[in-house]
Every structure is written in structure tokens, then in C-alpha cells.
Amino acid sequence: MRPKNLPLDLERATRAFQVRPDWYEEYWLKPKETSQPAAIKWRHSIMQLHFQLYAAMVSGLAAFIRSRIGGAI
Known part of the structure; x- marks a missing residue:
């Protein structure tokens, strides 16, 4: 056989x-x-990091504005 x-x-x-x-x-x-290529995984992690930095920036900007005007937005 x-x-x-x-x-x-x-x-x-x-x-x-x-x-x-x-x-x-x-x-x-x-x-x-096969799993996703390393480049795609890296790109996804960078995009996630960008989103987190953007969210932190918006949150920081909102806190700064609240501190200057003395109240909530």
C-alpha cells in the first residue's frame, strides 16, 4: 500500500x-x-495604543477645562 x-x-x-x-x-x-502575520498584529496594537492615547488626551483636556471654568462640561 x-x-x-x-x-x-x-x-x-x-x-x-x-x-x-x-x-x-x-x-x-x-x-x-496560520495565525495573523506579525505585521498585522503590530499594526493592531499600534492602533489600539493610538486610541488609548487619544482617549487620555480628551479626558485630560476635559479635566483641564473643568478646572478653568469651575464646573462640569
């Missing part, structure tokens, strides 16, 4: 070490589920 695209020497090795013959296809030919 030799898979069609398994090289002959690999077939002999899998028989000698009693490895399932379809491990090659499962490992190399099955599409891998």
Missing part, C-alpha cells in the same frame, strides 16, 4: 520504523492554519 507521491526511500524508512504511510501527506500537503 504505497501512496502515489511518497518517494521510495521514504517508503522504506516508514516501513522500517513502523510509521503510518500517510504521515507525509498529512504533515506536508495539508494546508496549515
Whole structure:
């Protein structure tokens, strides 16, 4: 029972070490589920940081205005 695209020497090795013959296809030919690239993760974290800095700036500006006018906005 030799898979069609398994090289002959690999077939002999899998028989000698009693490895399932379809491990090659499962490992190399099955599409891998990949996570997001590092650049996208980095971009998302930078955007989140920008949003947090913007929120802090608005909050600080509101506190400054409240302190100058003596009340709530």
C-alpha cells in the first residue's frame, strides 16, 4: 500500500520504523492554519495604543477645562 507521491526511500524508512504511510501527506500537503502575520498584529496594537492615547488626551483636556471654568462640561 504505497501512496502515489511518497518517494521510495521514504517508503522504506516508514516501513522500517513502523510509521503510518500517510504521515507525509498529512504533515506536508495539508494546508496549515496560520495565525495573523506579525505585521498585522503590530499594526493592531499600534492602533489600539493610538486610541488609548487619544482617549487620555480628551479626558485630560476635559479635566483641564473643568478646572478653568469651575464646573462640569
